[in-house]
Amino acid sequence: MKIMSINCGSSSLKFKLFEMPEEKVLAEGIFERIGMEMGDYKISQFGSKKDYTEVALPDHSVAVELLLNELLKRGIVNSLEEIKGVGHRVVQGGKYFTESALVDEWSKGKVRELIDLAPLHNKAHLIGVEAFEKHLPGVKQIFVFDTSFHNRGMKEEAFMYAVPWRWYTEYGIRKYGAHGTSHEYLSKECARLMGKDVKDVNIITCHIGNGASLAAIEGGVCKDTSMGLTPLEGVPMGTRTGNIDPTVVSYIAEKEGKDAKTVVNELNKKSGYLGLSEYSSDARDLEEKEEQGDERAKLVFNVQAKRVVDYIASYWMYLGGKVDAIVFSAGIGENSPQFRERICARLFPIGVKIDKEVNNQRGKAFKFSTADSKIECWCIPTDEEVVIARDTVRLTQK
Numbered sequence: 001m002k003i004m005s006i007n008c009g010s011s012s013l014k015f016k017l018f019e020m021p022e023e024k025v026l027a028e029g030i031f032e033r034i035g036m037e038m039g040d041y042k043i044s045q046f047g048s049k050k051d052y053t054e055v056a057l058p059d060h061s062v063a064v065e066l067l068l069n070e071l072l073k074r075g076i077v078n079s080l081e082e083i084k085g086v087g088h089r090v091v092q093g094g095k096y097f098t099e100s101a102l103v104d105e106w107s108k109g110k111v112r113e114l115i116d117l118a119p120l121h122n123k124a125h126l127i128g129v130e131a132f133e134k135h136l137p138g139v140k141q142i143f144v145f146d147t148s149f150h151n152r153g154m155k156e157e158a159f160m161y162a163v164p165w166r167w168y169t170e171y172g173i174r175k176y177g178a179h180g181t182s183h184e185y186l187s188k189e190c191a192r193l194m195g196k197d198v199k200d201v202n203i204i205t206c207h208i209g210n211g212a213s214l215a216a217i218e219g220g221v222c223k224d225t226s227m228g229l230t231p232l233e234g235v236p237m238g239t240r241t242g243n244i245d246p247t248v249v250s251y252i253a254e255k256e257g258k259d260a261k262t263v264v265n266e267l268n269k270k271s272g273y274l275g276l277s278e279y280s281s282d283a284r285d286l287e288e289k290e291e292q293g294d295e296r297a298k299l300v301f302n303v304q305a306k307r308v309v310d311y312i313a314s315y316w317m318y319l320g321g322k323v324d325a326i327v328f329s330a331g332i333g334e335n336s337p338q339f340r341e342r343i344c345a346r347l348f349p350i351g352v353k354i355d356k357e358v359n360n361q362r363g364k365a366f367k368f369s370t371a372d373s374k375i376e377c378w379c380i381p382t383d384e385e386v387v388i389a390r391d392t393v394r395l396t397q398k
């Protein structure tokens, strides 16, 4: 059975077509610069190289139509009827969703209601859903929420902010988290690699890419996560500050004659690696600088490492000092031995010991803690798309 996994952004559409239940990727690609004067798309078929086409993509519907035509033209599907379900990644599911959900009028209404909390994302997800409704009428679609894994597990004490209660009841101000699909995948995959049932292990997952978040997972249940109402909370990231004193917002607004929204935008887009280094938001660029002896680059990484370790230490505590494994994933977590070493070196007090040789690999799953480490350390590539495909099979076959 062929299942499509979709991630729609405001000007992009990423897809992976799976053969399920084998979980074989038949084709994948991305449509970009949708809605701009000129767009483009890249598609790679299983076993072939990615090819690139420049074409105007006035809206998501045109992108979906082109995608389906390409699948037919390339013989990846012989008929569109072979596609039995489409799963969409959704950034914000708010308090409503603790599980993935079938796309229907109710769930679409809720995703629409939550646009305020994720303006660019949720709007784009709905546009993507409508484009598939038009071009694959009758095919069941699924919403898979970045928030539902967290929402299912976190207690009130973990997700409530100490703000006026009314802000919560009237506006839904609380922690929702993000990257939930990735954290869930990583915890299950780590348990599988450890040869254990996820119910029997406690794991701290570190999804560290351009966006970065951590989660404390007890027996497969998420007890806390570092992102908040929006992805701005938590650890410093490529362009996001992570936690700061909120007073900074009004202070800078006043000093620079800006409104709060503009300052928050700078906390989202001009801070983190980029803001501190005044050079780049990309870890590779900064690692290169650091290797050349650049003190600022070193400081940037140390600021982040301190905060990441603060979270790990607090999650270790929250999990009762019983942590079986720490997992590193996403662009930086998977690919940067330096990043993993920097973090693990600071975890010595809780008994973490790593093998630097083994750690010096990238982009595949491996354990790099030593046999006498009290906590296992794993590098595991994340796979959000396969979770979307699995949920799509589960819900469309019901």
Ligand code: ADP
Residues within 6 Å of the ligand: 208, 209, 210, 211, 212, 238, 281, 282, 283, 284, 285, 287, 330, 331, 332, 335, 336, 362
């Ligand atoms: P996003 O949050 O946009 O999905 P990614 O997970 O793709 O981000 O991560 C992007 C980050 O991963 C960038 O900072 C990039 O420099 C970093 N990265 C990718 N490959 C490497 C590498 N080989 N070494 C160090 N960092 C890397």
